Amino acid sequence: MTWDWGAVRAFMPHFWDGLLVTLQALALGSVISFALGLVWALLMRAPTRWVRWPVGAVTEFVRNTPLLVQLFFLFYVLPEWGLTFSALTTGVFAIGLHYSTYTMQVYRAGIEAVPAGQWEAATALNLPRRRTWTAVILPQAIRRVVPALGNYVISMLKDTPMLMAITVLEMLGQARLYSQQHFQFTEPLTVIGVAFILVSSLASFLLRALERRLVR
Amino acid sequence: MSVDTAKNPDHAPVPAAGPELVRLENVTKRFGDHTVLDGLDFRVDAGKHVTLIGPSGSGKTTILRLLMTLTTPDEGAITVAGERLFPAPAKQVREIRKKIGMVFQHFNLFPNMTVLRNVTEAPVTVLGLSRDEAAERARELLELVGLADKCDARPGQLSGGQQQRVAIARALAMRPQVLLLDEVTSALDPELVAGVLDVLRDIARSTDITMLCVTHEMGFARDISDQVLMFDAGRVVESGPPEKIFGDPEQERTREFLSAVL
Amino acid sequence: MTAGLWELVLRGLWTTLQLLFFSALLATAVSFAAGVARTHRLWIVRFLAGFYTEVFRGTSALVMIFWVFFVLPPAFGWQLVPMWAGTLALGLTYGAYGSEIVRGALNAVDPAQREGGIALSFTPWQRMRLILLPQAVPEMIPSFCNLLVELLKGTSLVSVMGMGDLAFSGNLVRLALQESAEIYTYLLIGYFLIAFALTRLMRGLEKRLKRGIGKDPLDEAGARAVKRAATSGVAARTATTTGARTARTAAGGVETVEGGAL
Numbered sequence: 001m002t003w004d005w006g007a008v009r010a011f012m013p014h015f016w017d018g019l020l021v022t023l024q025a026l027a028l029g030s031v032i033s034f035a036l037g038l039v040w041a042l043l044m045r046a047p048t049r050w051v052r053w054p055v056g057a058v059t060e061f062v063r064n065t066p067l068l069v070q071l072f073f074l075f076y077v078l079p080e081w082g083l084t085f086s087a088l089t090t091g092v093f094a095i096g097l098h099y100s101t102y103t104m105q106v107y108r109a110g111i112e113a114v115p116a117g118q119w120e121a122a123t124a125l126n127l128p129r130r131r132t133w134t135a136v137i138l139p140q141a142i143r144r145v146v147p148a149l150g151n152y153v154i155s156m157l158k159d160t161p162m163l164m165a166i167t168v169l170e171m172l173g174q175a176r177l178y179s180q181q182h183f184q185f186t187e188p189l190t191v192i193g194v195a196f197i198l199v200s201s202l203a204s205f206l207l208r209a210l211e212r213r214l215v216r
Numbered sequence: 217m218s219v220d221t222a223k224n225p226d227h228a229p230v231p232a233a234g235p236e237l238v239r240l241e242n243v244t245k246r247f248g249d250h251t252v253l254d255g256l257d258f259r260v261d262a263g264k265h266v267t268l269i270g271p272s273g274s275g276k277t278t279i280l281r282l283l284m285t286l287t288t289p290d291e292g293a294i295t296v297a298g299e300r301l302f303p304a305p306a307k308q309v310r311e312i313r314k315k316i317g318m319v320f321q322h323f324n325l326f327p328n329m330t331v332l333r334n335v336t337e338a339p340v341t342v343l344g345l346s347r348d349e350a351a352e353r354a355r356e357l358l359e360l361v362g363l364a365d366k367c368d369a370r371p372g373q374l375s376g377g378q379q380q381r382v383a384i385a386r387a388l389a390m391r392p393q394v395l396l397l398d399e400v401t402s403a404l405d406p407e408l409v410a411g412v413l414d415v416l417r418d419i420a421r422s423t424d425i426t427m428l429c430v431t432h433e434m435g436f437a438r439d440i441s442d443q444v445l446m447f448d449a450g451r452v453v454e455s456g457p458p459e460k461i462f463g464d465p466e467q468e469r470t471r472e473f474l475s476a477v478l
Numbered sequence: 479m480t481a482g483l484w485e486l487v488l489r490g491l492w493t494t495l496q497l498l499f500f501s502a503l504l505a506t507a508v509s510f511a512a513g514v515a516r517t518h519r520l521w522i523v524r525f526l527a528g529f530y531t532e533v534f535r536g537t538s539a540l541v542m543i544f545w546v547f548f549v550l551p552p553a554f555g556w557q558l559v560p561m562w563a564g565t566l567a568l569g570l571t572y573g574a575y576g577s578e579i580v581r582g583a584l585n586a587v588d589p590a591q592r593e594g595g596i597a598l599s600f601t602p603w604q605r606m607r608l609i610l611l612p613q614a615v616p617e618m619i620p621s622f623c624n625l626l627v628e629l630l631k632g633t634s635l636v637s638v639m640g641m642g643d644l645a646f647s648g649n650l651v652r653l654a655l656q657e658s659a660e661i662y663t664y665l666l667i668g669y670f671l672i673a674f675a676l677t678r679l680m681r682g683l684e685k686r687l688k689r690g691i692g693k694d695p696l697d698e699a700g701a702r703a704v705k706r707a708a709t710s711g712v713a714a715r716t717a718t719t720t721g722a723r724t725a726r727t728a729a730g731g732v733e734t735v736e737g738g739a740l
Contacts, residue, residue: 002552064627064673065666066634069645073666076658158538165638172541185548193545197536286593314599324594328612328691337608338598390598 007187011178015191018174025092025160025170030153032096037103042133044108063101068162070094075166091163099156106148110141143214150207154200171195237262237426238283238394243292245278252278253289254450262393265420265427267437267458270447271473276430280396283428284318285309297393314342317392321399323383325371331358332367335386343390350389357385361415377408381415388419395419397429409433416440434478438462446470483651490647491668497561497633497643498672501568502626508573509622513580514606527577534574540635543567547639564636572629579621583614616687623680627673634669644668 043055062070071094075087085093114137122132161172169177175188238260245253252275260266268276281287282294285301294302301312325334335354339345345353358364361381363374371379380400387395397416401409413436420427420440431437437444437458444461446454446469454467465471515527534542546567551557558566587610595605637646648665652658 061666061670064631065669066631066645068631068634068637069648069662069665069669072645072649072652073658073662076652077662080658159540161538161540162635164540172538172544176544179548186552189541189545189549193537193541196538196541197533200536201532284593284597286596310599310601313596316597318597320590320594320597322590324590324597326591326594326609326613328609338600341604341608342599386598 002186004184004187007182007184008191010182011175011188011191014174014178015171015188015195018169018171018192019195021088021168021173022157022160022170025088025095025163025168026153026157028092029095029099029156029160032093033099033103033152033156034149036096036100038107040100040104041107041111044104045111059101059104062098067094067098067159068165070098071162071166087167088163091166091168095156095159095163098159099152102152102155103149106145106152107141109148110145111137113144114140146214147207147211150203150210154203154207157200157203158196235262236260237297238428239295240279240282241293241295243282243289243294245275245282245287245289252450253282256292256450256452258445258452260394260426260428262426263424264442265429265440266443266445267429267431267441268445268447269431269434269437269461269473270445270453274447275450276447277398280318280398280428280430283316283394284396285313314390315393316396317387317390317394318396318398319380319383319387319400321402323371323376323379323403325379325383325386327371329371330367331363331369331371331374331382334371334382335389338386339389353389354385357388358382360388360418361385362411375408376404377411380404380408380412384412384415384419388425392425394426394428397427397431399430399432401431401433432477434462434474446473448473483654486650487644487647487664490642490644493561493642494630494633494644495672497564497568497636497641498630500561500565501572501633502629504565504569505573505576505625505629506622508569509576509580512573512577513584514611516577516581517584519602531574531577534571535578537571539568539571539632540638542571543635543639560636560639560641564633564639564641568629568632568635572625572632575625575628576622579618579625580614583618583621584610586617587613613691616684616691619680619684619687623677623684626676626680630669630673630676 040055040059043051046052046055071091074090074094078085078090118136118140119132122136127136160170163170164173164176167173171192175192178188179185236259238258240256240258243253243256243258244251252273256275256279258279268279270276278287282289283296283301288302292302293300296312297315299308299312301309304312326337329337332351332354335357336345336347336350339350339353340347355364355367358367361384363378363381363385366374366378366382371382374382380403384400400416401412404412413433416436417440419425427440429437429440441458443455444458445452446461446465446467448469454461454465454470461470462474465474512527512530515523516531518524518527543564546558546563547560550563591609591613592605595609600608633643634645637643637649640646644665648661651661655661
């Protein structure tokens with residue numbers, strides 16, 4: 001086994017570029033999944049099953065099929081339909097969509113965990129439906145869902161390397177590019193492997209700290 | 217019928233009474249800042265039935281848990297049948313532990329096994345009995361506790377009282393020299409208590425197994441005990457035969473406690 | 479699509495199913511080994527298992543696959559065939575997630591069950607095998623079902639390495655036909671159907687196992703009624719309490735049965 005620190009040094013500039021793209025994709029993907037997931041969760045509480053049923057079916061389908069194939073679908077099919085986006089935009093949207101089907105379950109559990117008495121109190125005060133949601137239910141639900149959402153952010157981080165398959169140069173893409181150009185696989189792949197462990201450990205550490213604050 | 221647990225020929229014969237079987241010397245147990253047992257000295261002779269009474273939190277249950285090695289003392293020594301249980305190497309603890317059986321407040325039956333398996337599993341895997349031998353022993357014991365027809369039931373299908381009687385049979389199947397009874401009727405509905413106590417009375421009468429019993433059933437304690445110990449705040453306040461403790465207690469604390477519970 | 483292309487897709491499907499089977503097998507073995515090790519009484523065993531879990535959960539499955547394909551061969555001198563390289567990478571990664579499920583379920587078994595085992599002198603391994611695992615495994619199934627679907631989705635990652643699985647065959651067809659929407663739709667439906675079948679299979683397994691530990695359908699119905707009542711908002715207040723009572727009486731009013739569930 002040979003280890004070449006020179007290769008590590010030469011790779012590092014590419015690594016930082018890749019890390020930046022990874023974090024960008026992660027941040028935007030998270031925002032999309034948080035927002036879209038909430039939309040799904042609220043639609044799933046619609047009074048008519050003509051809304052609930054299609055939303056449930058679509059999200060179930062998206063959740064149970066591979067993100068990688070979804071990426072291919074969006075990357076190759078959307079242009080055929082005349083919609084062209086950059087690879088990163090497509091990737092961010094795909095990740096956000098995929099994970100929104102998970103975050104919707106988190107929101108649902110959070111909403112259902114709000115005690116029934118809160119609904120009763122809102123009814124007793126004659127609050128309009130909209131106000132009940134925005135002022136009473138959601139603020140309480142959000143507190144409960146933050147830790148679970150955080151866990152999905154960490155999962156998302158670990159799925160960002162898939163963007164490489166649609167030509168995005170995030171960390172793994174950079175490592176592969178460098179490896180192919182220099183025929184040195186060990187160093188770049190190990191560097192990003194360690195980077196993933198470090199970033200996700202740091203993230204879960206921060207998350208646990210946040211959780212403790214919220215519980216307090 | 218009578219099942220003679222302690223006179224079992226597989227075990228060293230236990231003399232009917234006299235020699236000391238269990239001894240605690242200067243045992244102290246703390247949970248955080250709270251001292252549950254405070255330098256306790258305490259002995260039980262073979263074949264005796266000893267009952268521990270006293271307010272909750274006074275350390276009675278802790279004594280049973282120490283003897284069952286479910287927890288360890290902070291100071292002191294525990295001896296059972298002349299051998300050290302604490303402090304002692306793990307292997308020795310496992311050997312001596314076989315001489316001790318326990319019945320829990322919440323039965324602790326294994327829900328994944330039938331009633332018969334609950335009673336046979338330890339004799340087979342721990343004592344090395346054959347399945348048939350163990351099953352025969354188990355059926356006798358289940359008959360003794362009046363549940364011979366429930367062999368194939370699951371614990372979850374039985375009433376609390378029935379579960380507790382299975383738990384008694386399970387403990388006896390190991391032919392222990394000492395049987396620890398930890399508030400065995402406290403978790404039962406009132407109408408089920410009598411059945412369990414009758415079984416225990418029967419065992420106390422028909423065998424010479426040593427019993428160490430924590431209970432709030434004063435009538436039962438008076439019936440079966442050779443000796444009653446009144447506990448308070450981790451210490452023995454008073455001890456003596458049941459006629460004396462229940463009839464003419466010396467200590468004010470004992471009188472207070474008894475008038476509160478009787 | 480021509481017959482030749484369909485054949486390509488079917489061969490890809492077969493590869494995906496094989497890879498899923500082998501990596502699920504490895505992941506299960508690793509889950510139990512590491513999960514049980516994380517409840518071991520020696521800190522070094524716990525530490526090593528925890529270290530494995532943290533590292534493999536921390537890294538990305540795709541990065542792991544690259545590592546196994548490109549770094550292992552020069553470093554250790556063995557070149558794995560793609561099927562085994564994929565199995566290794568996926569099995570170890572998903573096994574780390576699985577070990578958390580196993581640990582969680584073991585910790586959720588009522589501690590009283592452990593004490594019951596000690597009182598009958600079972601060794602730690604006997605307690606694990608006879609008492610804890612049989613009760614914990616049925617509780618793990620729903621989480622393992624989710625993990626299995628995640629693993630199925632994860633198998634598509636090997637296509638990036640040029641391994642001819644279902645996703646890879648889809649890419650080949652796209653190149654051949656220059657037509658993306660159709661083939662990727664088929665592909666997604668294919669994965670969805672496999673996931674659906676797996677979920678059904680695991681549900682059936684869960685039902686059978688739960689019956690095996692004496693959770694009869696009655697308790698389950700009661701428990702579900704409670705959950706539904708608790709989650710369906712306003713009108714359910716009273717239903718919750720009655721439902722809970724039904725569930726509890728059905729379970730015999732005992733912690734040993736309901737354990738961590740309540």
